Amino acid sequence: MDSNGIYNNREIQYVAKGEPGYPKRLLHIPSPPKGIYYIGKLPREEAPSVAMVGARVCSEYGRKVAKTFGECLAKKGIQIISGMARGIDSIGQKGALDAGGQSFGVLGSGVDICYPKENLPLYNQLKKKGGILSELAPKIPPKSQHFPARNRIISGLSDLVLVIEAKEKSGTFITVDMALEQGKDVAVIPGRISDPFSKGCNELLKQGAYVVTSPEDIFDILSFPLDRKTDPFQMKEKTQYFLENKENIVYSCLDFYSKNLDDISNEVSMPVSEVLSILIKLELKGYIREIAKNNYVVNTENN
Amino acid sequence: MYCRIISGAVFGMESDTVHVEVNISDGMPVFEMVGCLATEVKESKERVRTALRNEGIFLPPKRITVNLSPAYRKKEGSAFDLPVAVGIMSALGKLPKERIENTMFIGELSLNGRLNGIKGVLPMVAKAKREGISRCVIPWENALEGEAVKGVEVIPVSSLSDVVSFLSGKEIRAPERARKNSSEKTKDMDFSEVRGQEGAKRAAEIAASGFHNMLMIGEPGVGKTMLAKRITTILPPLSAEESLEVSTIYSVAGLLQKKEGIMTDRPFINPHHTITEQAFAGGGRIPRPGVVSMAHRGVLFMDELLEFRRSVLEVLRQPLEEGKIWVTRSQGAYLYPAQFIFVAAMNPCPCGYFPDFHRCSCTEYQIKTYMNKLSAPLMDRIDICTEVHRTGIKHLFSDKEEEKGKKGENSEKIRKRVIRTGDIQKERYKSTGIHYNGELKGEDVERYCYLEKKEKKFLEQIMEKWNLSVRAYEKICKVARTIAVMEESEKITLEHIGEAAGYRLEKGK
Numbered sequence: 001m002d003s004n005g006i007y008n009n010r011e012i013q014y015v016a017k018g019e020p021g022y023p024k025r026l027l028h029i030p031s032p033p034k035g036i037y038y039i040g041k042l043p044r045e046e047a048p049s050v051a052m053v054g055a056r057v058c059s060e061y062g063r064k065v066a067k068t069f070g071e072c073l074a075k076k077g078i079q080i081i082s083g084m085a086r087g088i089d090s091i092g093q094k095g096a097l098d099a100g101g102q103s104f105g106v107l108g109s110g111v112d113i114c115y116p117k118e119n120l121p122l123y124n125q126l127k128k129k130g131g132i133l134s135e136l137a138p139k140i141p142p143k144s145q146h147f148p149a150r151n152r153i154i155s156g157l158s159d160l161v162l163v164i165e166a167k168e169k170s171g172t173f174i175t176v177d178m179a180l181e182q183g184k185d186v187a188v189i190p191g192r193i194s195d196p197f198s199k200g201c202n203e204l205l206k207q208g209a210y211v212v213t214s215p216e217d218i219f220d221i222l223s224f225p226l227d228r229k230t231d232p233f234q235m236k237e238k239t240q241y242f243l244e245n246k247e248n249i250v251y252s253c254l255d256f257y258s259k260n261l262d263d264i265s266n267e268v269s270m271p272v273s274e275v276l277s278i279l280i281k282l283e284l285k286g287y288i289r290e291i292a293k294n295n296y297v298v299n300t301e302n303n
Numbered sequence: 304m305y306c307r308i309i310s311g312a313v314f315g316m317e318s319d320t321v322h323v324e325v326n327i328s329d330g331m332p333v334f335e336m337v338g339c340l341a342t343e344v345k346e347s348k349e350r351v352r353t354a355l356r357n358e359g360i361f362l363p364p365k366r367i368t369v370n371l372s373p374a375y376r377k378k379e380g381s382a383f384d385l386p387v388a389v390g391i392m393s394a395l396g397k398l399p400k401e402r403i404e405n406t407m408f409i410g411e412l413s414l415n416g417r418l419n420g421i422k423g424v425l426p427m428v429a430k431a432k433r434e435g436i437s438r439c440v441i442p443w444e445n446a447l448e449g450e451a452v453k454g455v456e457v458i459p460v461s462s463l464s465d466v467v468s469f470l471s472g473k474e475i476r477a478p479e480r481a482r483k484n485s486s487e488k489t490k491d492m493d494f495s496e497v498r499g500q501e502g503a504k505r506a507a508e509i510a511a512s513g514f515h516n517m518l519m520i521g522e523p524g525v526g527k528t529m530l531a532k533r534i535t536t537i538l539p540p541l542s543a544e545e546s547l548e549v550s551t552i553y554s555v556a557g558l559l560q561k562k563e564g565i566m567t568d569r570p571f572i573n574p575h576h577t578i579t580e581q582a583f584a585g586g587g588r589i590p591r592p593g594v595v596s597m598a599h600r601g602v603l604f605m606d607e608l609l610e611f612r613r614s615v616l617e618v619l620r621q622p623l624e625e626g627k628i629w630v631t632r633s634q635g636a637y638l639y640p641a642q643f644i645f646v647a648a649m650n651p652c653p654c655g656y657f658p659d660f661h662r663c664s665c666t667e668y669q670i671k672t673y674m675n676k677l678s679a680p681l682m683d684r685i686d687i688c689t690e691v692h693r694t695g696i697k698h699l700f701s702d703k704e705e706e707k708g709k710k711g712e713n714s715e716k717i718r719k720r721v722i723r724t725g726d727i728q729k730e731r732y733k734s735t736g737i738h739y740n741g742e743l744k745g746e747d748v749e750r751y752c753y754l755e756k757k758e759k760k761f762l763e764q765i766m767e768k769w770n771l772s773v774r775a776y777e778k779i780c781k782v783a784r785t786i787a788v789m790e791e792s793e794k795i796t797l798e799h800i801g802e803a804a805g806y807r808l809e810k811g812k
Contacts, residue, residue, distance in 0.1 A: 057666055086667055116668065196661045258658045260692050261502040261805075272502045273786070277801025284768055292651055292658040293520045294502055294690035294805070 009112055011039045011127070012138055025049075029156040029182045033135035036153075037111045040131035043104050043157055048222050049079040051158035053175045054088025054165045059197045060291070061256035062088055062165035064300040065189055067095040069162065072215035074101020076224065081106065081158045083150060084126070088164045090119050097125050106157065107134040108150040109142035133157075148174050155179035160221060162212065163188045166200030176204065185221055187212045243282075246270070250278045254288055254298050261294040304328070306394040309407045309436060310371075310386035311427035312378055313555050315590060315630075315637030318426035320407070320434055322372045323383060325390030330366035336387075338371030341379040351388045354412040358463050360392060367391065377634060379589055382421045385410035385440070388463060389470075402470045406438040407431045416463040420444030422557035425550050425565075428452045440466060447564025448554060451547065494533050495713040499694040503530055506689035506806055508717055511537050512724040513740035513785030516623065516645040516684055518608070518808060521691030522655045527648035528573070530691065531604040534646060535571045536714035538602075539722045545600050548640060552592050552599055570601035572643075576610040584618045590630040590637050595622045598643040608647040609676045616681055619645070623684040626742075644741075647685070649677075659693075686741060686778045688808035724788050740785045745777070752780035754795055761797050765804050779803045 015021045016035035024045050026032045036042070043049050050073055054062060066088045070080055074096035082089040084105035096103040105126045109115050111134045114123040126132050135153060136146060151174045155161050161179040163186065166172040179186050187210035191198020205211060210221055219225075243251060253259070253267045265275045279296055282288045289299040308323040334348050348369070352362060369387055371378050386408040392398050409427055411419040424445040431439050432455040439457050441449045446459035458475070460466050465475050497504060503519060510517040511534055519527045541549060550566045553559040559566070574583065574594045585593030595603060595618070605611060622628050626642035652670040656663040665673075728739050731751065737743065743751060754762060766776055780795075782803035787795045 057660070059660065260690060262499060262692065265501055272505050273802050274798065276502070276805035277798045280765065280801040280804045284764055292690070293688055295658050 009138065012111055013038055015042070023157060025158075026153070026156050029152065031152070032156070033153060036133055036135055037138060038131050038133045039111050040127045040129075041102075041104075042131055042133065043079050043081065043102075047077055047079050047102075048160075048224070049081050049104075049158045050218065050222075051081045051154050051161045051175065051179075052088065052092035053082065053154070053161060053163055053172050054092075055167055055170055055172065055197060056085055056087035056089075058087045058091075058165050059195070059256060060258075060289075060297040060300055062197055063091050064256065066091040066164050067300065069164070069215055069218075070095025070103075071099040071101075073218060074099045074103070076215075076219065077101070078218075078222075079104060079130075081154055083108070083147075083154055084115075084119055084122060084132075086116055086119070090122050092164070093126065094122055097122075097129050103130040104157070105130070105132050106150055106153045107132060107142070108136070108146035110134060110136050110138035110140040112138045113141060115142040147171065151175040152178040152182070155184055156182055158184065160185045160187055160218065162218065163201055163204060163209070165189070165191070165197040166204070167196055168199040168203070170200045172200060176209075185210060187218060187221060189213070243285075243287075246274075247278055247282055250275060251282055251287055251298075254296055256298055256300070258291050258295040258297045261296075264296070304394045304396065306390050306403075308386040308390045308393070308403065309405075309431075310383055311407055311409055311430055312376075312380065312382065313423035313426055314376065314635075316426070316551065316555060316592070316639055318423060318430040319376075320430060320436075321376075321378065321383070323386040323390050323408075324370045324372060325387070325394045326368045326370075327363070327391070327394045328366050328368075332364035332366065334362065334367045334369075336369045336371075338369075338374045339377050340371065341377060343381055344371070344378050344383055347381070347384050347387055350384050350412045350414060351391065353414045354384075354416045354463055355388055355391065357414065357416045358467070360395070360397065362391070363395070367394075377589065380422060381411035381419075382409040382423070382427070384412035385418065385442075385463075385466070388412060389466060392467070398467070398470050399472075402438075402472070405436055406440060407436050408440045408466075410440070410442040410460070412463065418442040418444075418461055418463070418465075423555045424448045425451060425547075425554035425559065428455060428457065429547075429551070431455055440469070445559075448550070448559050451550065451565040492533050492536055493714045494537060494717055495711050497526060497530055497533065497711060500526060500530065500691060501711075503689050503691045504711060506687050507534055508537065508721065509782060509785055509789065509806070510534065510644060510646070510687050511717075511721050512789055513686075513728070513781065514644055514738070515686035515741040515782060515785065517647070517687040517689070518685045519646070519648045519689055519691050520651050521648070522650060522659070522693060525691050525693050527691050528604070528606055531573075531602065531606075531646045531648065532571055533714065534602050534644065535569045537717040537721050538569050538644075539718070539725050541567060541569055541600060549600050552596050552640065556592050556597065558597075570598055571604065572598040572601065573604045573606065576605075576607050578611070578615060580612070580614050580618050583615050584628055585630040585637070585639050588632060589634055590632055590639075592639050593628070593630070595619070595628055595641040595643070596639040599640050601643055603643045603645050605645075605647045608649040609673065613678070616678060620680055620684075645685070648691075651690075682808055683772075683774045685808050686782050687806040689806060720789070724785070727788050727791070740781050740788070743777075743781050743784075748777045748780050752784045752795065754780070754800075758795055758797055758800055762800050762804075765800070769807070769809065771807070775807060779807060782806060 014037050070092040080093055080096040080103040082093050093103040111132045114120050155175050155178045176186055188201045188204045189212055191201050249268050265272045288296050290296055304327045306325045310321045310323050311318055312321045336348055389408050411421050420442045424441055425448045428439050428449045429452050432452055441459055443459045443461040449457040469475050521527055572594055583594050622641035628639050628641045630637045651657040652665040653673050654663055654665050783795045783799040786799045786802055
């Protein structure tokens with residue numbers, strides 16, 4: 001089963017179960033993969049690793065949380081394992097890499113296939129700074145039946161599974177079930193009870209998952225030495241932005257949840273024409289983002 | 304015994320005079336019609352024979368030859384019954400010649416001698432006027448249509464015996480007719496009925512003011528169609544010239560008689576998304592005006608834009624660019640006018656509820672694929688894009704007026720402003736052939752939408768931020784120009800550009 005040469009791709013390496021270098025964490029899970037193809041590195045055995053999972057379609061709030069947790073955990077030397085999927089997965093991984101940490105993507109296809117395609121920049125970064133892993137041979141295309149099996153490797157490679165956002169029905173639950181089966185800890189970010197993106201999260205909390213409200217909570221669960229508590233979510237005071245008065249008024253009525261032009265106009269009591277031109281200015285300055293036509297949210301990249 | 308009668312026919316949008324020649328001579332008793340005739344024209348001889356008999360005129364056992372000239376053009380329609388009948392009577396010497404000369408006859412005959420309405424009376428009478436013909440005898444049903452042309456005597460008749468009386472110089476007994484005054488027409492739609500939706504209403508007013516094309520994005524059932532229908536109520540009324548143009552199209556299509564004379568309101572056309580290219584552009588062996596021409600000088604509204612066939616959407620290119628459409632058939636090429644405000648509506652995603660995550664279950668990828676169905680050439684021609692969203696039940700049906708959404712102004716008030724902006728634009732574009740900002744193209748944009756340094760820099764920033772094309776730049780300029788005109792400002796300010804940029808249409812938005 002040596003892949004070198006056969007696939008004409010010198011990047012791809014293979015380690016079979018039982019060979020040295022095969023991730024030890026996988027030896028302890030039910031039905032471990034027979035071998036792992038990988039590009040880049042494999043997760044280190046001695047470093048703690050956390051799987052970040054969540055919805056592909058996520059809220060602006062979810063983006064913010066995933067990014068911050070990715071950064072904070074990676075800075076502490078925690079490896080982020082995820083599936084490189086759209087949404088939470090890729091945002092968390094990107095956060096970890098940007099903070100100079102390590103991240104590993106486990107694919108539901110051959111390691112030489114980037115899926116989804118728009119994550120190509122992330123894929124290339126992972127190859128250099130972390131690793132791309134799969135139990136499937138190169139050139140196997142992504143298919144829906146591969147993903148549940150892939151999820152067992154994600155949870156298998158990590159010490160803790162962190163769920164950021166999950167709707168009532170979500171593929172995330174497959175990973176969570178696998179994690180529980182494998183005896184891993186499951187930690188969840190709580191959400192508002194009315195928020196569709198947090199329905200699944202809150203359900204998991206009811207069933208007894210760890211509540212996580214800051215990265216320190218994760219260090220706690222993983223028995224990491226703690227230093228002083230910081231709050232990475234503290235938003236900058238809005239007046240710090242030196243915005244014009246009217247821009248400030250419009251900006252302060254925006255949120256992580258999208259608002260449409262009419263609602264903003266009603267809230268700030270200005271005509272739509274004026275509000276629209278202020279919104280454009282705010283968007284130009286990068287404080288807000290238009291997620292759908294005339295629907296605006298606070299831009300998380302900037303906070 | 305030879306006789307020549309003037310009649311008319313419509314070829315596409317153009318009408319032309321047709322001469323009906325009748326000759327009655329000795330020989331085998333036959334009734335023959337020649338001159339490149341369609342079936343319905345050939346059948347005319349049975350209708351004429353019977354109608355004449357019921358008028359008490361028997362065809363003599365002689366050789367009757369009827370020729371319609373020019374012979375090379377295919378003649379269609381039922382307008383030739385009357386001229387053929389008059390020609391035969393005249394050739395038989397039963398009618399005084401002097402009133403036949405310089406008179407156009409058009410009309411379809413019933414077997415009992417009554418006259419039925421026909422298509423295309425308006426362009427035919429207009430052609431008669433241009434040709435210097437002094438009288439037109441037309442069917443009673445088309446009276447209002449024919450009388451819309453000034454400078455030519457129009458004689459509406461209801462039967463063949465009326466024609467005989469008229470030609471012999473007798474008074475025609477006119478049946479009662481109820482002429483509907485256009486101002487009495489009850490306007491059953493008004494802009495004030497739209498509650499809330501301030502953003503979309505503002506966009507609609509800008510669109511109407513500058514004749515910009517507009518796209519509304521919103522979930523199903525929130526009022527996109529309602530809003531689109533009301534755009535015609537805020538557009539300036541049709542000028543006399545425009546009214547004739549529109550009426551001509553409807554006359555050719557045979558839709559005018561139902562509409563009581565001439566068109567005074569701007570048309571609102573709302574085709575179903577299963578429409579074919581032929582119905583859309585105009586079609587048939589000898590083409591009829593299509594939906595794009597029926598919307599001439601009015602609003603063409605396409606609901607569920609992305610559900611239309613791709614080929615149909617591509618047909619839109621020419622009318623949106625040039626304001627007219629060429630339809631080419633084996634018979635020849637026909638040019639139809641098609642200058643309208645294009646208003647479209649679509650859902651934001653396949654399920655229709657994005658960005659309401661409580662209800663939308665579409666993935667980012669699905670939304671992207673959905674929006675990608677909008678072809679770039681079509682997007683390029685839409686100046687204004689806006690969102691229409693759900694208004695709470697409370698806002699619509701509350702007992703307390705203050706809880707309801709803003710009622711807004713009525714159509715009359717908005718229309719006054721739109722007319723004012725239209726006048727300013729007319730003054731600005733005097734003798735350039737341009738009427739409204741929406742028609743500006745390329746160099747015109749540079750010339751009429753001049754930006755000062757600060758404004759130019761701001762727009763450049765916007766271009767850079769969203770990576771906009773030159774076409775998008777022009778669109779923002781045009782819309783900003785309209786907004787400036789609406790505020791009666793000569794200069795385009797930062798606010799105008801900002802607002803215009805807020806209406807831009809982008810992929811994935």
